[in-house]
Amino acid sequence: MPPFDSLIGVLASRSFSTIWFWLALIGMWSAAGRNVLGVPVEVLARARTALRRDAPDAPEAIALMDWLSLNLPRWRLGPREGAVFLGLTSFGLTSLAVLGFGFGLELAQALTLVGVPFWLLFWLRVRLARRLAPILADAQQGVLPLPDAVAGTVRHMVRHRMLHMLLSVAAVLVTLLWGMLWMLIRPFGF
Structure with a gap:
């Protein structure tokens, strides 16, 4: 067990050799994959099924648009907030990497x-929110017919889910490989 008398001692703690790290990693990715911008994947699946049945006016499709109208405003990020968030998180992640x-x-x-x-x-979620905001606004104003709005929304959200799935698999795989390499090189943690 490393000494905890300094910040460096805390940062030198074991991670890759504990089951808790791996459970937390899998749990975080699992929890992140249960919704798309706050919309449960079940709602998205039902709306997609309604589109396949050629029923874009079905209650399932309308439920998807309702969920989006409630959750999409939370993902609005202005240029100033985006720059500050990008700068702070980049600094933090770069510091951790160094x-x-x-x-x-x-x-x-x-x-x-x-x-x-x-x-x-x-950032993928912010990009998705920026793509969906005009579609939702046009649908609410009646400029875009509901079937077209639902089809565009489902298409973007399904593509995002696929990117999310690829990112999660790649992240877990890279972490697993690095953790295995770390444990092979340093079997006793030092």
Whole structure:
């Protein structure tokens, strides 16, 4: 057990060799995959099924648009807020990466390998929200017919889910490979 008398001692804690790290990693990705911008995947699946049945005016499709109208405003990020968030998170992740991979601190490496993919996922969600906002606004104003709005929304959200799935698999795989390499090189943690 490393000494906890300094910040470096805390950051040198074991991560890759504990089951709790792996359970937390899988649990975080599992929880992140249960919704798309706050819309449960079941609602998206029902709306997609309604589109396949050629019933875009079905209650399931309308429920998807309702969920979006409630959750989409939470994902609005202005240029100033986006720049501040990007700067602060980039600084934090870069600091963790330097501590982890530059100075060989295991906990900092683990946090970097967890943080960077979730950072990318956040920006993918912001991009999806920016793409869906005009579709939802046009549908609410009656400019875009509901079937077209639902079809466009489902198409973007399904594509986002696929990107999310690829990102999660890649993140877990890279973390797993790095963790195995770390444990092979340092079987006793130092």
